[in-house]
Amino acid sequence: MQAAHPFFVTWDDHKVDNNYADLVAADGTSRGLFRQRYAAAYQAYYEHLPLRRSSLPSGPDRRIYRRLNYGNLARISALDTRQYRTD
Numbered sequence: 520m521q522a523a524h525p526f527f528v529t530w531d532d533h534k535v536d537n538n539y540a541d542l543v544a545a546d547g548t549s550r551g552l553f554r555q556r557y558a559a560a561y562q563a564y565y566e567h568l569p570l571r572r573s574s575l576p577s578g579p580d581r582r583i584y585r586r587l588n589y590g591n592l593a594r595i596s597a598l599d600t601r602q603y604r605t606d
Contacts, residue, residue: 521569528568529597530583534560543606 532538535557538545544553561581565574574582583599 526569527587527595527597528570530564530599530601532601534564535601539601540604540606541602 536544536546536548536553539553539557542550542554542557544550544556548556561576565576574585576582581602583597583602585597587595587597589595
């Protein structure tokens with residue numbers, strides 16, 4: 520599938536917790552337990568989605584947002600509205 524069709528993937532917060540903000544869980548999970556769940560979800564994201572090597576994390580930095588230009592026709596922005604917000 521990946522060889523035949525282009526993909527432009529982005530993060531779905533339900534992999535960690537619905538409507539979390541940075542490292543604050545919306546469901547009241549403790550910060551330590553949430554950090555483990557957060558790390559496991561992001562690892563699964565990077566291991567199982569068709570991403571470029573430049574999208575792989577460097578240390579604790581997980582860059583989900585990016586921009587794609589499709590010639591002069593379109594500019595698509597994938598936003599990360601979970602890691603970069605406050606509770």
